[in-house]
Amino acid sequence: MTDEKKFKALIVDDEKVVRDFLVRFLRLKGIEAKAVEDGYQAIELARQEEFNLLFAEANMRKMDGLQIFREIKKIRPGIKFIMTTGSAMDEMLEQGKKEGAIASIRKPFDFDELNTLIDSIIE
């Protein structure tokens, strides 16, 4: 628990309801979290602030989750990536894992799985 303050999450999702949920959830888990609605805003924010955890939806209009991860990795090389998705096909999730996503989780989230995942990260 002593290390948990070290984590700061950036959430990218074009759905407000999802952003709000993840922010509330992560804050309850003691993780500072900020949310934006597209990849451009995410890159901009990642330039200004340090983040080490990234949640991004795989299927978004402007820039998809994987593209966002590729860009943000250049700015914050050590960042851990969790791909979220409401619809993405398995191939996209596979590709995400191949490129270094530590997990991919489907919406609506399995609450216990999400809880365990976050615990394993902040431990």
Added chain:
Amino acid sequence: VEISSSDEIGQLASDFNKMTEDLRKTTVSRDELAQEVTERQTAEEELRSTLEQLKETQAQLIQSAKMASIGQLAAGLAHEINNPLTGVLNNVQLIKMEMERKADALSPAELKEILDVIEEAALRCKNITQSLLDFSRASKAVNQPLSLNEIIERVTGLIGQELRLQNITIQTDLKPQLPLIKGNPQLLQQVFMNVITNSQWAIKKKSPTEGGTITIKTEYDSQNDRVNIYISDTGIGMSEEVKKRLFEPFFTTKDVGEGTGLGLSVLYGIIKDHQGTIEVESQVNKGTTFKISLPAFHQKETV
């Protein structure tokens, strides 16, 4: 036959030999013909089997195109539903987690705020399933005399403000004393909403800020005793390919989450149920006109 004399017998023998030779030639050419026939039959058979293969491939292609559209619809629907569902399910679980930690973790005001979010998300799910039901045409058919002009005015009243905010002007040219039509006012309202929403999308797609014009015109075609309505926009237009597939269920040119591909196919079904027709004219980057034609209804027809 060997010819050894020059008399009549010799002549006969010579004729006989000639006939034999001719016969041999005929036999050869008949054999050649038979072979040619066989070859042609083989070729025809090959052609037939190729044609059958082609037909089969075509059927497979059509099937896979359908599957692709259903897959596209499923992906779009999953995305549209899973997002608000996250807002319902995960927020409820979150509240439970907070209350388990501390019974009064949330103030009544905070609780109400989350409940509002949950309610709105659940309503979004409801809207999606509702439009699916519309698609399956579960709504009861109502057959009442209606004024098309009134329906148009109601629709433009409902969405005029939203369009003006997006710099889109609605121009109406509604023919006075237009004969009535017969049908379901809710469904027809949905039809015109759908077409106008499509026009709005096409205008915004052409330029997100510049805006454009949607023109709605009604007229009476006395020759065919039909009431026509034209809805035109100055939007992006569509290609022949898109025009061809426009009313196919699940066909969409929109991104995932932007449209389910149900709108125009629902509309087509409703118009057909009203004994109406719908035609589309479109030019890429110039705009699109939908013409909907419905049979006129005259009061004395009432049984």
